[in-house]
Amino acid sequence: MYCVRNVTEDLYWVGANDHRLTLFENIHPIPRGVSYNAYLLLDEHSVLFDTVDWSACRQLLENMDYLLAGKPLDYLVINHMEPDHGASIEEILLRHPKVKVISTEKSFLLMRQFGFQLDGHELIEVKEGDTWSFGRHTVTFVAAPMVHWPEAMVTFDTTDGVLFSADAFGSFGALDGKLFADEVNFDRDWIDDARRYFTNIVGKYGPHVQLLLKKAAGILDQIRYICPLHGPVWRQDLGYFIDKYDHWSRYEPEEKGVMIAYASMYGNTEAAAQALATQLCAQGVTNVWMYDVSNTHVSYLISESFRLSHIVLASVTYNLGIYPVMHNFLMDMKALNLQNRTVALIENGSWAVKSGDLMQKFLEDEMKNMTVLNDRLSMASALHPDKASELQALASAIVKSMQN
Ligand SMILES: Cc1cc2nc3c(=O)[nH]c(=O)nc-3n(C[C@H](O)[C@H](O)[C@H](O)COP(=O)(O)O)c2cc1C
Numbered sequence: 002m003y004c005v006r007n008v009t010e011d012l013y014w015v016g017a018n019d020h021r022l023t024l025f026e027n028i029h030p031i032p033r034g035v036s037y038n039a040y041l042l043l044d045e046h047s048v049l050f051d052t053v054d055w056s057a058c059r060q061l062l063e064n065m066d067y068l069l070a071g072k073p074l075d076y077l078v079i080n081h082m083e084p085d086h087g088a089s090i091e092e093i094l095l096r097h098p099k100v101k102v103i104s105t106e107k108s109f110l111l112m113r114q115f116g117f118q119l120d121g122h123e124l125i126e127v128k129e130g131d132t133w134s135f136g137r138h139t140v141t142f143v144a145a146p147m148v149h150w151p152e153a154m155v156t157f158d159t160t161d162g163v164l165f166s167a168d169a170f171g172s173f174g175a176l177d178g179k180l181f182a183d184e185v186n187f188d189r190d191w192i193d194d195a196r197r198y199f200t201n202i203v204g205k206y207g208p209h210v211q212l213l214l215k216k217a218a219g220i221l222d223q224i225r226y227i228c229p230l231h232g233p234v235w236r237q238d239l240g241y242f243i244d245k246y247d248h249w250s251r252y253e254p255e256e257k258g259v260m261i262a263y264a265s266m267y268g269n270t271e272a273a274a275q276a277l278a279t280q281l282c283a284q285g286v287t288n289v290w291m292y293d294v295s296n297t298h299v300s301y302l303i304s305e306s307f308r309l310s311h312i313v314l315a316s317v318t319y320n321l322g323i324y325p326v327m328h329n330f331l332m333d334m335k336a337l338n339l340q341n342r343t344v345a346l347i348e349n350g351s352w353a354v355k356s357g358d359l360m361q362k363f364l365e366d367e368m369k370n371m372t373v374l375n376d377r378l379s380m381a382s383a384l385h386p387d388k389a390s391e392l393q394a395l396a397s398a399i400v401k402s403m404q405n
Pocket residue numbers: 264265266267268269270271317318319320321322349350351352353354355381382383
């Protein structure tokens with residue numbers, strides 16, 4: 002059965018929802034599913050903007066068949082050919098052999114590299130600033146390299162102010178009938194998944210996102226809709242989401258608050274983390290969040306580290322090293338380019354305590370603009386009452402730095 006929705010009078014969402022995929026990119030859990038968005042414009046010429054994952058191809062075809070009502074598809078615009086969007090390209094070419102495909106040079110190269118059979122089809126290579134008319138609608142193509150693959154572009158429909166934003170402004174979470182961000186309580190129910198999507202998928206490419214935002218800033222008054230390839234379409238309060246993207250891509254925290262991430266085998270480091278959280282709250286901090294790194298998927302840890310201004314890392318020493326799961330979190334923060342955070346450290350060990358020095362070295366040598374507070378809580382096996390003043394000093398140092 003077809004399942005489509007109007008974005009505008011002649012533009013339709015023809016994508017699909019996926020509740021079966023457990024790990025996005027085979028790594029990030031998506032308990033609320035994900036949507037693969039594709040859009041069909043019915044102008045003098047019909048235009049499909051992007052396709053969907055192979056698993057959702059059938060739904061896309063049913064949606065298109067319903068709207069095209071026997072007519073062939075005239076154009077296929079590929080903003081982003083990554084397989085979760087591009088896997089159905091070949092099927093579209095088979096069913097619509099005369100369709101003209103519009104995309105970037107790099108995108109066609111990658112399609113061939115993935116083994117897509119393009120020979121015999123009309124391929125139109127576009128670059129930054131090129132325009133195309135489909136009848137009433139004229140679009141401009143804008144390069145968006147590394148948002149989040151090198152071949153990516155976005156397409157702006159200057160007639161109706163629709164920005165087909167590829168992976169930018171996307172979110173985890175299946176739509177399940179809703180289409181627009183204003184049809185859900187985005188700030189309550191979606192923002193955490195949107196942040197987790199951005200920070201883990203595109204987080205590394207902040208400067209490239211900033212470049213795209215600068216291009217968008219030039220036409221901000223003309224953008225009426227943002228149509229991403231995952232998650233809701235934006236038609237109201239666009240500034241809310243653009244501002245989030247601006248913070249995330251500049252690696253600026255959204256909120257003053259403390260994330261305490263702890264690694265503990267027998268509970269003693271965890272108890273110290275709890276004692277610190279209690280001290281912080283007693284000293285008036287209202288935004289404190291605790292995470293056991295062993296039980297929290299690193300994609301959630303990354304998302305929280307982008308959200309909050311202060312991070313406490315509490316780790317046992319493990320074979321003269323940092324506890325492996327904590328080390329993995331540090332490596333991921335580095336890989337995703339997280340910067341500009343204040344970090345406090347708690348270390349633990351029973352015979353040769355190393356984790357504090359090692360975490361500090363990693364933060365200072367491997368990452369950018371990370372401020373490590375001088376006060377460190379160092380414990381031998383368990384936190385004893387004689388460390389109460391050190392604990393309090395660490396809490397006070399965090400509070401003081403939050404006031405700056
Ligand atoms: C496999 C393993 C390796 C460890 N390696 C070290 C080490 O190199 N240096 C050290 O001081 N303690 C080491 N420890 C001890 C723990 O760091 C220590 O007992 C810690 O206090 C446990 O804290 P927890 O209760 O939060 O798990 C090791 C423990 C285990 C199980």
